[in-house]
């Protein structure tokens with residue numbers, strides 16, 4: 001039987017200067033070295049927004065809430081033999097300083113700068129949509 005799609009949630013954190021946070025996947029993880037939006041896999045039974053609140057806490061040490069996550073766009077792709085459904089939210093409100101805990105590098109970039117980044121294939125349409133949305 002075909003596997004269920006892998007649902008991944010990610011956030012475009014947007015600061016007061018309309019810069020967007022991106023981070024680099026560390027060695028040892030799939031797609032190491034590529035730049036991504038913070039986020040991760042939705043666990044079984046978990047609501048996507050709750051998963052993203054959890055991932056932002058774990059990866060960036062910030063607190064936000066479901067109401068601060070605006071659904072923005074999505075992308076599909078393949079991760080090995082599994083379909084990927086990547087849900088992107090825009091988040092402009094959170095508590096705390098963004099302190100990456102897992103990434104090997106991180107940057108706050110203007111939306112046009114995202115086009116030059118080496119990102120996973122599924123992220124390319126997300127970047128184009130953010131360019132139009134923000």
Ligand SMILES: Nc1nc2c([nH]c(=O)n2[C@H]2C[C@H](O)[C@@H](COP(=O)(O)OP(=O)(O)OP(=O)(O)O)O2)c(=O)[nH]1
Nearest residue numbers: 008010030031036037038039040041079120122123
């Ligand atoms: N976080 C994130 N993942 C992305 C993006 N684009 C993209 O293709 N992915 C893929 C990479 C991974 O195969 C998957 C996310 O898995 P992950 O390994 O980051 O998730 P996780 O934090 O739950 O990690 P783990 O506990 O399984 O190690 O989605 C993106 O912009 N952000």
